[in-house]
Amino acid sequence: MKLSITGYSTALFSTWYFIEELGILFDAGDGVSAGLLQKSRKIKHAFISHADRDHLAGLIQFNQLNAREKLPYIYYPKDSGSFPAIANFCKKFDPHVTGTQWQAIAENERIYLNSNLVVESIKNGHIAAKEGVTKSLSFTVFEIKRKLKEEFGALSGSEIKALIDTYGKDYTTYELKNPLISYSGDTPVEDWDRWKNANILIHEATFLNVEGEVIPDKAKNKHSKLEEVIEMVAQSNVKHLILGHFSTRYSKEQIELAVSKMIKKYQITQKVDIIYPGEINRMTIESNA
Ligand SMILES: [Zn+2]
Incomplete structure (x- = not known):
């Protein structure tokens, strides 16, 4: 499936990614509506990774421009109080705007966009939270197909239907999951297996960690360093x-150089795209399993 991705992602200021064919928005930082113009109308499902302001400040305008009957859906980590606050504010500020579906989600939830598209939420460590508490999420979009189990291959259509009616579809078929696109949100690199089979991975790489660089203590364990991301992807x-969320402390040239160094060091064969600070980037990528 071809995916057209438009993205803006600059640490501290704003992050949003729009996947046109899926009608999905990952995060809604400042400027998302101004950046997408009429295309923001195509967003049906907005998944907000966490409540840091650079990931949600565009919600008010996005909501009032696009709300219509039962749309859009805005999904957010269930224990972030910021989202009910914003939802309440929007209802008071724009009382004529109705239709928006604010939905709290936990980790490991499956959100069906239709019968063959599902989004799964993954808890990440950007915001420390006890077990069962959800404050920061990553997401993967899967294309789902049901395949007939081999042992039933010789049966006719009506025989299969009869089996499904009697024993349920899990008895006769199994699910095939094709990960179309994954989004890390803000997160440290925590688990190399998390993105092992991602076709397209949008990952943050806030810090280049260039020689002599001092990374602020409070940011240290909450974000990813470029090298850790490349090492994992290798x-x-x-x-x-797709690498984004770079800090504005780096120039475009510094980022380009650091990425190409890491590609060489870890002998990365994957295609790598960079979302440079302050720029809206557009790309079309083929996603197949
Ligand atoms: Zn951020």
Whole structure:
């Protein structure tokens, strides 16, 4: 499936990614509506990774421009109080705007966008939270197909239908999950297996960690360093990596150089795209399993 991705991602200021064919928005930082113009109308499902202001400040305008009957859906980590606050504010500020579906989600939830598209939420460590508490999420979009189990291959259509009616579809078929696109949100690199089979991975790489660089203590364990991301991707089946959320402390040239150094060091064969600070980037990528 071809995916057209428009993204803006600059640490501290704003992050949003729009996947046109899926009608999905990952995060809604400042400027998302101004950046997408009429295309923001195509967003049906907005998944907000966490409540840091650079990931949600565009929600008010996005909501009032696009709300219509039962749309859009805005999903957010269930224990972030910021979202009910914003939802309440929007209802008072724009009382004529109705239709928006604010939905709290936990980790490991499955959100069906239709019968063959599902989004799964993954808890990440950007915001420390006890077990069962959800404050920061990553997401993967899967294309789902049901395949007939081999042992039933010789049966006719009506025989299969009869089996499904009697024993349920899990008895006769199994689910095939094709990960179309994954989004890390803000997160440290925590688990190399998390993105092992991602076709397209959008991952944050806030810090280049160039020689002599001092990374502020409070940011240290909450974000990813470029090298950690590349090292992880080198061990994975990721086919296409999109790097974003770079700090504005780096110039475009510094980022370009650091990324190409890391590609060489870890002998990355995957395609790598960079979302430079302050720029809206547009790309079309083929996502196949
Ligand atoms: Zn951020």
